[in-house]
Amino acid sequence: MNRFANPVVRQWGWLAATAVLTILTFAIVLHTLQSDTGLSNRQALGLALAQGLALLIAVRVPHAAWAISAGATALCSVWVDAGLWVDPMFNSHLAVLALIAFGTAPRIAAGYWCVSLVLAVGLTVALRPLDAVAGSIELAVLAGLALVAGGASRALLETRRTLRRQRDAVDRERERGALLEERARIARELHDVVAHHMSVIAIQAEAIRVRDPAAAPPTLAGLDTIRDSAVTALGEMRRILGVLRSGETGLLPQPALTDIDALIDSVRAAGTPVDCAVTGDPAGLPPGLGLSAYRIVQEASSNALRHAPGAPLRIAIDIAPERIRIRIDNEIRRDAGTAPGTGQGLPGMRERVTLLGGTFHAGPDASGAFRVAVSLPIGEPKP
Template identity: 50%
Template sequence: MTGLQLRDWWWRTAQFGGAVFVFVVVLHTLTSDTGLSDRSAAILALCQGGAVALVVVSPLGGVMLALGAVVVASLAEPGQLWVDPVVNSYLVVLALAGLRVRPRVAVGMWTATVAAGVALAGSVRPPEALRDFLEISVLAALVLVAGGAVRAALEARSRLTAEQEATERERERGAALAERTRIARELHDVVVHHMSVVAIQAQAARYRIQDPPSELVAGLEAIRASASEALGEMRRILGVLRADDADDLLAPPRPAPTLSDIDGLVSGIRSTGTTVDLEVGGAARPLPAGIEMSAYRIVQEALSNAVRHSPGSVIRVEIDYEEEDLVVLVQNGPGTSPGTESASAGGGQGQIGMRERVDSLKGQLTAGPTGGGGYRVHVRIPATPRERESREQEPRERESGGGSR
């Protein structure tokens, strides 16, 4: 049973229970405190209990049914303007109706109540008619106003919750877009560097060979032209991404960070007084620029989250060069400063960028709180083209139902 189904079940159960309760109370009071026959008391009690159930579905119908029972009971007991058990249950129905109707409809319900009181006072005329009339008129107004106030508060809370959820969704979309833009800019720096080298080498190669064949010259020129065209397209895309900052368009591209820059990153964190243990395992070797840059950014984000959300904690950074994969681990313990929160609180937007980086490299990311109150980020990225191709092929084979037994 889902949460919505459970809530509906509880609401229907409460509605039925309220109707039965009102029926029993009204029936008992009418049969013991009034001169009505048992049959008349049962009919009036059934009307009031039914009105409690009906008002949830049709507020106006429930109020009219309850008010009709009030009028019939008063006419059957000419010694008093209102029969207390019946009119009291009517006030309960009015309160429930006030939770569900607009102010204009509530005013109409109160007007109908006053009109019924005036008509009964004119026909019954007990000595206390005026007092009873004023009392019920005021009580009816109060319960309708109270119901309307509760309804307005619930609607305001619902609107506020909806606005907060919409704002949060918009913030998440904006954060994801900003992170994608940042990744695109960094990829631009890497791609532009390599394409520039390709274009320059293709242009220079023809001059390093004496009397090169025309086919070779044409091929090298095609390579140079394609590389130059790709560079132009990349710069055009970057110009759109950086349209909000004209200075970035004129600034020279910064070199992409690599794993060799991790030492400087860790030193910067240590300068804040945070204890960071760095361990590098395996045979360190140059990796493709995209992998090194993404690994650096992941470590940077994980360290930033640990410092921000668990200040004073000890952070452990491990970089393991395996034969086929690059494995990165960033783990911190619980914060020692008072009032700190788990590092997982920072995982929302930061993990968006980390997961997109890892997914783009066909890697795996696991991030979450540890049992001791800390946080752990574990990343495994295929470091060789063959490994990445095999991981790209696995989902395709699963989707197509292929694969050998």
């Protein structure tokens, strides 16, 4: 990685370069004025300090920088009777113009070129030097070149920044494409593995029903439930695979709280007694809230089937105008076997409820049952 791409490094580098240029200009101007002109040390020091200060602030405060540099240059021409311009002051003024053009727009830089010509005309009228015409032409040409050089440097720097941003954007898109490709590959592998096993489950369930048609009705009903669940899982896997491949969602309608009866029937078919009471109209809920409430009941029911299979499950859903309350109680049976889980059921429900601005509680109650209690606001969550 290029360390100069860091904005902090670039800023400190620019400050260091400006400081070095300022010090060099001050030293050169001071030495030249002291050695080649009849100015006193105090006059030379003041003029050198003025040019150094103008260089230091040229990018940040261009108006003040031009005024200081131009004033010092004109004052030196008045003090030293050696033509229209005194070389060290004139050359440092050109450097100030270049830095001004580097920090300003081209039309503003053109304005500084014009006022610099006005300055030359004013000095010509005041001093009437012999080299007035040559000095004015020299200022027009060299000042124009300095301003063009500063503006070109600015354009080059902006172009490099634009190219860097575009390169970063291309790199991000390339990484995103690689991520999507990896997701699609994982989705295909996951689909192949899970689809194979779910197909085996569905086929075996149907085969057992065919081989033993005289089995007890509860057994046949359980086999039907296994087969239907496997087929449903295969459909869900194909839907998820399509989402990961295309990056789109909503290929199938999402469930809502109005579909709670089908969910309860599937839990009962698994051998768990369920007592479900719904008060209020679930059809009037916002789609996102209805989906979240359905997922909460679904996850809580799945946890009950894993950790307390066969234990009675009581579900109470109360839909009020401002809030929906969900309470799910599952008896804790010490003699019931438990199935291993991912450990993400309760955290997932808690996160969903928190995002909706509701309250969540899960844990044993006084009667020894495991309770999940959820309260969700209807409408915008209050901060």
